[in-house]
Amino acid sequence: MNWQQKLREWQSCEHLDSGMKDQLKTLSDPAELEERFYKYLSFGTGGMRGELGVGINRINDYTIKRVALGLAQYISEAGASQHGVVISYDNRHGSQRFAKWTARVLASQGVKVYLSDQLRPTPQLSFLVRHYHAFAGVMITASHNPKEYNGFKVYGSDGGQITLAAAERLLTILNEIQNELAIEAEPLSAYVNNKIINLFGEEVDTLYLEKLALVSQNPAQTSRFGSNVSIVYSPLHGSGNILVQKAFQKLGFTNFRVIKEQAVPDPDFSTVMSPNPEDEQAFALALDEAAARPAQLILATDPDADRLGAVVIKNGEPIFLNGNQIGVLILDYIIRSTKEHERLKDFFIAKTIVTSDLGEKIAAAHGIETRNTLTGFKFIGEQIQLSEAKEDKHFLFGYEESFGYLAATFVRDKDAIQAAILLAETALSCFFDGIDLIDRLNDIYEQYGYYAECLETQMFPGKDGLIQMNRQLDDLRSQGFIQLDGFELLCKEDYLSSERWISDDQKCLLTLPSSNVLKYIFKDGSWLCLRPSGTEPKFKVYYSVHGKSKVETANKLENLKAAFHRLIKK
Incomplete structure (x- = not known):
């Protein structure tokens, strides 16, 4: 591709968005112009993610429309246009607009669409793909990346991220689409009136919350004694706020408060350097709140609520848990809760090859198989699908070191809301044993070795x-x-x-x-x-x-x- 030619196409496009035109006028460095126009933004194994801005190597209306058109052609090729696509989005710059453009382009090609009426988390999108028996799902998000980023994440009919084969076929189709500036569609209202685009709202929140009852390992105990665990929570300006609050109230974790400044879905993430629960600095306001009004546990979810970070307050001091530690604490709790009423050897756990071996060691001690996968939660979700197809073992838990966890399979991607419930229940279990999460972690290390x-x-x-x-x-x-x-x-x-x-x-x-x-x-x-x-x-x-x-x-x-x-x- 000749980048100068592509640049001239954008410069001479009469209907180019005024914001894009203004950005182009400010760019004069040939190296930067080349970097923005020398190739289309990469479409990887699960979709595309990149910086916002003008150019084909950026996230903007035109690159979103191009991928949406490619997805429509892929769906048409599969004969699945009437099965539909579920679309949701987080709080980032342009997310709602990109979601609507995706819906309009899909609808223009005869593809049925289910579109969220407001921001909703990635795990809920995964659930809804299965709920609507849709062929695919799209989540507009850049996950935990900085405010300058956004993305287009694609899901398959099983609610998991698309397979490698599907991603390769989509990429082949996309390579044939070079006319991103010519892609248009009717207004959203026209497709809504014709019932090609179907809007969904709070009713799906109720459905998801009902499924969360499957996550609780001891609902009776949590309902009665959950207030003994004091929790501070931050959605880090993202999409997790409503569902996490409702889930905790419904289950019995009533001693729970939200960082108000970070409950606002701010696309600039104005109170944090990075909206990443892996980043200790993201917990600054929550730590201040816990110091002012003591709490035992601080939780934070990233913008699309698929990652969970946690801090334990011990003797007045914060102790940050990494993703491996959160994973083994939840795994240990699930095993101890399951052991009383299930044959553990009939279960398997899944983790990635870059995740600590401690979880595998714990699982082996209880006769549970571990299935290691490539990095990326899509491969953990794939193990669930494969196991169901073979009708062999049951999925018990899956996790990765990058703060992603899943227990109940109504979702097929990492789910920070499930993880928040389970870690809070683990803390409650520790309370009854007269210890805290750090004590429990040290007990695990003493038994299996320090990792x-x-x-x-x-x-x-x-x-x-x-x-x-x-x-x-x-x-x-x-x-x-x-x-x-x-x-x-x-x-x-x-x-x-x-x-x-x-x-x-x-x-x-x-x-x-x-x-x-x-x-x-x-x-x-x-x-x-x-x-x-x-x-x-x-x-x-x-x-x-x-x-x-x-x-x-x-x-x-x-x-x-x-x-x-x-x-x-x-």
């Missing part, structure tokens, strides 16, 4: 970012080693070639789908994993270690990080 994890991210901005990122991975692939300082290599897993290398002359095939991921596993059980993002030019390095004590484990983690840093600097 510590770390994530490092390296950004590769600009036009050549992806090239530089992949070159660094290729360099690491070519470097062979049997020892990384004091860590002796057990095996190397290369998910791009689908091979596990035990030694130079011993290898076996991996069963997971091909992916540009490298994982080094050491003989003491430590590991590190390298994974480029599927939607952004960034590179993640995951570390995991375990030992017999907290101090030993912390030292191991620092040593492994330092050893790897020396390796990549060679």
